[in-house]
Amino acid sequence: MHRLIVELMWCTGARISEVLAITPASFHDDGYDFGVVIKTLKQGAGRPSKRSLQWFPKRFIPIHDRNFQTRIQSYLWLGKFRKDERIFPITRQAVSASIDRLIERSGVEPPFKIGCHTFRHSFAVHLLLHGRPLKFVSQLLGHRSVESTEVYTNVLTFDGAHFLEGVEFY
Numbered sequence: 001m002h003r004l005i006v007e008l009m010w011c012t013g014a015r016i017s018e019v020l021a022i023t024p025a026s027f028h029d030d031g032y033d034f035g036v037v038i039k040t041l042k043q044g045a046g047r048p049s050k051r052s053l054q055w056f057p058k059r060f061i062p063i064h065d066r067n068f069q070t071r072i073q074s075y076l077w078l079g080k081f082r083k084d085e086r087i088f089p090i091t092r093q094a095v096s097a098s099i100d101r102l103i104e105r106s107g108v109e110p111p112f113k114i115g116c117h118t119f120r121h122s123f124a125v126h127l128l129l130h131g132r133p134l135k136f137v138s139q140l141l142g143h144r145s146v147e148s149t150e151v152y153t154n155v156l157t158f159d160g161a162h163f164l165e166g167v168e169f170y
Contacts, residue, residue: 002098004075005088007068009116012061013123013141014038016092016116024076025083028060034069035062040142059142092116124152 008019018038026037040057063069081087096116103114120141127137138149 001075001088001090002095004071005090005095006099006119007071008036009119010123011063011065011068012036012038013120013127014061015120016095018142020086020088020090020092020095022087023084024081024087027072027076029069029073033062034064035060037061038142057142059140061140121152124149125155128152128155 005016005019008014008022009016012019018040021039022036026039028035028037037058037060040059063072076087079087099115103110124137124141127140128134134146134149134153137152138146141149143149
């Protein structure tokens with residue numbers, strides 16, 4: 001379960017609250033595309049009401065890794081979840097503690113704090129490093145505006161010399 005949660009954060013860019021809100025009905029497989037519909041849950045303090053959840057924007061994130069698809073489908077099949085039941089009966093704090101334990105067991109001291117949101121940041125930077133348009137990344141992250149996503153472009157400017165390699169100015 002913990003591995004699946006981390007993989008979903010990494011492969012979808014979803015916030016931990018969004019991953020924990022996933023139900024079996026969130027997954028779509030039409031034989032051509034497999035993916036998950038993430039409800040954008042960023043809001044003010046407190047839990048969203050069931051009524052307000054209907055108004056939150058949704059975004060479809062394709063999942064192309066066949067092994068990951070199989071792990072998701074096996075987890076859903078073995079769990080025998082109801083269609084509208086959350087598939088991860090765990091709190092955000094428990095996920096954070098699990099990540100902390102994994103880091104501690106690795107024996108490696110990371111150069112920065114690694115938490116649930118680190119996977120979301122890594123997802124965004126990974127897409128940008130692979131040349132995906134900022135607008136597309138913004139939509140996948142569920143940002144209201146591209147300006148919210150632009151913060152990730154700052155990471156790319158630290159070592160920007162490689163962007164000029166192979167470019168000739170005449």
